[in-house]
Amino acid sequence: MAGIDLANAAAYVASAASVAVAIYALSVYARKGSVSLSPGRLVGLSKDEASRLKTGDPVFLMHLSIALGVGLSIVYSLIEPVVGYVPYLRSLVLVFTVPLIAGLVVAFGWRIERYAASKRVEAELKSPPDFVSSSTLLQVVLILAIAFTTAELTIVWFPQLYLVGSVIGVLRNLLVAAYYARPSVNLIAGFDTPLAAVRTPFSLADVMSGKADPETIRAGVSKVSEFDQKSRFSFDSCVEIGACESACPATASGRPLSPRVLVRQVSLLSRKGEDASPFESITEDELWSCTTCGACVASCPVSVKHLDAVYDLRRELVAKGNLDKEKSTMLENLGQKQNPYGFNNNSRAAWAEGLGVDTLASNPKAEYLYWVGCLSSFDQRAQKIAVSLSKILKHAGVSFAILGGEEMCTGDPARRIGEEGRYQELALQNVEKLNSYGVKKIIATCPHCFNTLKNEYPQFGGKYEVVYHTQLISDLIREGKVTVPPDKIQNISVTLHDACYASRYNSVFEEPRAALNAAVADVREMGRHGEKTFCCGAGGSNYWFKVPQQRSIAGIRTEEAAGTGAKAIATECPFCMSMFEDTTRTMNTGMEVRDVAELVAECL
Amino acid sequence: MKSVWVYSESDSVSNEVAAAAAEVAKGAGLDVQVIELGEARQGVSSPGGKLLIKGSVRNGDSAGAASSAIAKAAAELQPAAVLLGATRTGREIASRLAAKLRVGCMAEITKVATDGTALSGERSVFAGKVVARVSCPLPAVATVKVGAYPRLTAGSASVSEKEVGVVTDQVKVLSREKKTAGAVDLKSAKVIVSAGRGVKKKEDLPMLEELAKEMHGALGCSRPLSSDLGWLPEEHHIGLTGVTVKPDLYLAIGISGQLQHVAGMKDSKVVASINTDKDAPMFQASDYGIIGDLYLVVPALRKALAARG
Numbered sequence: 001m002a003g004i005d006l007a008n009a010a011a012y013v014a015s016a017a018s019v020a021v022a023i024y025a026l027s028v029y030a031r032k033g034s035v036s037l038s039p040g041r042l043v044g045l046s047k048d049e050a051s052r053l054k055t056g057d058p059v060f061l062m063h064l065s066i067a068l069g070v071g072l073s074i075v076y077s078l079i080e081p082v083v084g085y086v087p088y089l090r091s092l093v094l095v096f097t098v099p100l101i102a103g104l105v106v107a108f109g110w111r112i113e114r115y116a117a118s119k120r121v122e123a124e125l126k127s128p129p130d131f132v133s134s135s136t137l138l139q140v141v142l143i144l145a146i147a148f149t150t151a152e153l154t155i156v157w158f159p160q161l162y163l164v165g166s167v168i169g170v171l172r173n174l175l176v177a178a179y180y181a182r183p184s185v186n187l188i189a190g191f192d193t194p195l196a197a198v199r200t201p202f203s204l205a206d207v208m209s210g211k212a213d214p215e216t217i218r219a220g221v222s223k224v225s226e227f228d229q230k231s232r233f234s235f236d237s238c239v240e241i242g243a244c245e246s247a248c249p250a251t252a253s254g255r256p257l258s259p260r261v262l263v264r265q266v267s268l269l270s271r272k273g274e275d276a277s278p279f280e281s282i283t284e285d286e287l288w289s290c291t292t293c294g295a296c297v298a299s300c301p302v303s304v305k306h307l308d309a310v311y312d313l314r315r316e317l318v319a320k321g322n323l324d325k326e327k328s329t330m331l332e333n334l335g336q337k338q339n340p341y342g343f344n345n346n347s348r349a350a351w352a353e354g355l356g357v358d359t360l361a362s363n364p365k366a367e368y369l370y371w372v373g374c375l376s377s378f379d380q381r382a383q384k385i386a387v388s389l390s391k392i393l394k395h396a397g398v399s400f401a402i403l404g405g406e407e408m409c410t411g412d413p414a415r416r417i418g419e420e421g422r423y424q425e426l427a428l429q430n431v432e433k434l435n436s437y438g439v440k441k442i443i444a445t446c447p448h449c450f451n452t453l454k455n456e457y458p459q460f461g462g463k464y465e466v467v468y469h470t471q472l473i474s475d476l477i478r479e480g481k482v483t484v485p486p487d488k489i490q491n492i493s494v495t496l497h498d499a500c501y502a503s504r505y506n507s508v509f510e511e512p513r514a515a516l517n518a519a520v521a522d523v524r525e526m527g528r529h530g531e532k533t534f535c536c537g538a539g540g541s542n543y544w545f546k547v548p549q550q551r552s553i554a555g556i557r558t559e560e561a562a563g564t565g566a567k568a569i570a571t572e573c574p575f576c577m578s579m580f581e582d583t584t585r586t587m588n589t590g591m592e593v594r595d596v597a598e599l600v601a602e603c604l
Numbered sequence: 605m606k607s608v609w610v611y612s613e614s615d616s617v618s619n620e621v622a623a624a625a626a627e628v629a630k631g632a633g634l635d636v637q638v639i640e641l642g643e644a645r646q647g648v649s650s651p652g653g654k655l656l657i658k659g660s661v662r663n664g665d666s667a668g669a670a671s672s673a674i675a676k677a678a679a680e681l682q683p684a685a686v687l688l689g690a691t692r693t694g695r696e697i698a699s700r701l702a703a704k705l706r707v708g709c710m711a712e713i714t715k716v717a718t719d720g721t722a723l724s725g726e727r728s729v730f731a732g733k734v735v736a737r738v739s740c741p742l743p744a745v746a747t748v749k750v751g752a753y754p755r756l757t758a759g760s761a762s763v764s765e766k767e768v769g770v771v772t773d774q775v776k777v778l779s780r781e782k783k784t785a786g787a788v789d790l791k792s793a794k795v796i797v798s799a800g801r802g803v804k805k806k807e808d809l810p811m812l813e814e815l816a817k818e819m820h821g822a823l824g825c826s827r828p829l830s831s832d833l834g835w836l837p838e839e840h841h842i843g844l845t846g847v848t849v850k851p852d853l854y855l856a857i858g859i860s861g862q863l864q865h866v867a868g869m870k871d872s873k874v875v876a877s878i879n880t881d882k883d884a885p886m887f888q889a890s891d892y893g894i895i896g897d898l899y900l901v902v903p904a905l906r907k908a909l910a911a912r913g
Binding site: 326329330341342343375378379380381382543544545546552555578581582583585586587 | 801827828831832833838844845848860861862863864866867870885886888889
């Protein structure tokens with residue numbers, strides 16, 4: 001008996017020691033990444049995770065099962081000697097193990113599937129052998145960690161196997177210390193960084209005022225060492241979970257990009273040395289393939305910021321002038337015509353002729369500025385969105401005006417393509433114009449304009465209350481200022497395609513549904529909706545250039561929409577509309593494409 | 605007698621510039637000399653004589669070599685003006701030549717004339733919205749807008765020769781390769797017939813291809829046909845993500861007129877559209893429109909073209 005007691009005691013000491021090692025690893029990485037592990041951050045993280053719990057996202061639930069499973073098994077291994085003395089404690093632990101084991105088993109299955117998928121992606125991308133073996137190692141470690149944790153929680157049910165459980169626990173804790181301390185720290189550091197936050201590499205205003213020396217400015221990244229420290233820490237935190245890859249529209253369409261492979265490439269390059277060029281392993285097409293839809297960042301359980309790499313490396317390509325004709329023409333148009341299409345900017349308000357829409361110049365007291373955006377100004381189809389919104393606003397008696405020929409592109413296409421200078425040039429000019437009119441409130445019908453005006457312009461001195469048209473429309477309906485008759489649209493079933501920059505970037509997804517439900521009798525939902533929406537393929541300036549692909553992103557989405565049996569795709573973004581106007585016709589789906597505003601305006 | 609010199613590496617453009625030179629020379633007491641580098645070309649005509657510049661240079665050589673050779677001859681023979689075709693190479697030769705001779709240079713002019721002391725002309729600026737009248741004291745160099753003058757088709761001309769010896773150029777032409785056969789040249793087509801999603805199946809495209817041929821034009825298409833359906837190769841794709849064109853006549857057949865497409869052809873001189881949907885945005889971008897089924901309109905159009913011969 002003494003022998004067994006001694007062995008049990010030794011196992012306990014080993015368990016406790018391995019937990020200490022894992023905690024020490026956490027503190028080491030926290031110091032390395034200058035991350036605070038304060039109770040405040042941890043409470044914040046718990047709240048954030050709890051709010052994500054509500055979304056019911058399966059990848060998140062699996063991630064949570066793993067995290068809580070590890071936590072529970074560690075706590076249990078530490079309190080094991082006293083468990084017998086506290087009534088019901090053991091039963092309580094056993095109750096908790098059940099859902100966690102279920103979650104872990106599902107996670108194990110998903111991991112095997114992701115493993116196979118990741119190898120297919122690597123084969124398509126022709127990833128070099130050292131990359132493949134490194135990725136395999138990380139994924140095997142992840143599978144082992146899940147298997148060990150599952151085994152440990154199962155063994156809680158069989159006290160006679162305590163020794164075996166302890167050995168497994170020690171191994172798992174060492175894996176956690178070696179592989180998962182950094183991602184845990186990264187999660188604590190980055191869980192609340194908004195998706196819309198884009199690094200601003202320099203201030204054009206400072207350059208113009210002489211405060212910054214243009215010689216020292218670096219927009220992009222040509223060496224691994226030039227990445228922002230936070231970005232690098234996040235790239236190095238990737239443990240090949242693959243949630244990004246399974247959410248990425250570029251990967252799904254067979255483009256030469258996987259967000260997982262992208263950040264891991266950067267991470268592996270830094271082992272070669274601080275001066276290693278990211279372009280040693282990352283190709284230009286890989287970077288242009290990204291639609292900046294943000295699905296990768298939003299789905300990453302450990303808060304890796306893939307988009308940081310995309311922006312910094314695109315900026316480098318722009319700085320080097322590695323742009324094809326389509327991209328350079330777009331940028332040239334922005335510089336010369338203040339819109340990305342090269343139209344005469346004075347003709348922006350052609351859609352409003354005869355509609356009695358004021359300009360700010362004629363009515364500077366208007367409550368709202370309606371920021372029309374370039375596509376709705378120049379595209380004959382998208383102009384109907386602007387016409388519809390004007391109709392709704394006039395019906396509701398909302399005081400509004402447009403800028404007309406004084407409106408310019410917000411600069412979003414320039415920033416997404418990596419031309420930070422031109423972006424800031426447009427941003428500064430627009431802010432100056434808006435401030436000179438004393439604009440307080442802005443309505444936008446383009447989610448890219450909306451995001452830029454709302455989240456980015458404050459940094460350039462433009463602070464406004466920015467609402468999305470679907471938000472305002474749903475408010476007006478709720479307040480009874482827009483009344484939709486009871487014989488609303490009956491003849492057509494509709495499914496809503498959420499725009500990434502409205503839903504994922506800015507959490508606007510309930511409002512368009514409220515507006516749609518008011519106008520349309522039969523509204524259906526696609527599997528991927530709300531914050532989990534799937535890109536239309538136009539984001540990240542992809543509207544303006546071509547990338548090699550096996551099938552179109554818009555085509556994949558159109559199939560999904562058609563799968564609901566709906567006869568129309570409701571959009572809330574002129575770019576999504578443009579993409580689906582093409583695919584619905586080429587795929588002979590017979591589906592119509594209508595903006596939410598058009599559907600509501602139709603009922604008035 | 606002082607001369608107006610003409611040079612273009614392209615036979616047809618040389619004949620256009622020669623026509624311009626003939627007008628300049630007329631009444632100013634000048635004579636026209638069409639420059640040939642290395643050898644006289646059959647298809648190149650002159651209203652006056654030809655000057656064959658001999659040396660280590662050939663027609664069609666790089667702008668560096670051609671400009672050196674012409675500059676050497678001009679330094680000695682003192683022409684009143686040198687007119688070049690405003691082609692890509694012609695523009696480069698003109699600027700290099702003007703710098704070498706230290707004389708003024710005017711780009712892409714039409715209505716070229718001289719009063720004996722200066723060369724003058726018109727050039728369109730601000731995307732054709734404004735016509736600028738320009739002039740430059742003689743001797744002068746200028747490029748003449750391509751397509752502004754009818755080609756000269758005179759017969760043989762007397763050839764005088766000038767030896768310039770070895771001319772050097774830092775840039776060596778390594779090889780010249782023809783574009784792959786069958787490649788469409790939408791950029792230079794004067795007439796473009798463009799197909800959109802209104803075309804029901806790939807098998808119907810030859811009908812439009814024939815129409816394009818009958819109109820001496822090229823066949824283009826909107827994005828869905830090339831990128832999504834793959835019915836035509838990408839080089840036919842006109843639009844934001846494809847080729848940008850500005851032909852004299854753009855005939856849009858069954859094209860809805862999304863901005864994607866319109867942005868690639870908005871600078872066409874005359875736009876005509878055929879579409880069944882009277883609300884098709886393409887009509888907004890058109891000068892002429894036919895609301896109708898392309899399967900009825902196109903055959904009728906072809907018949908009318910055939911009747912005209």
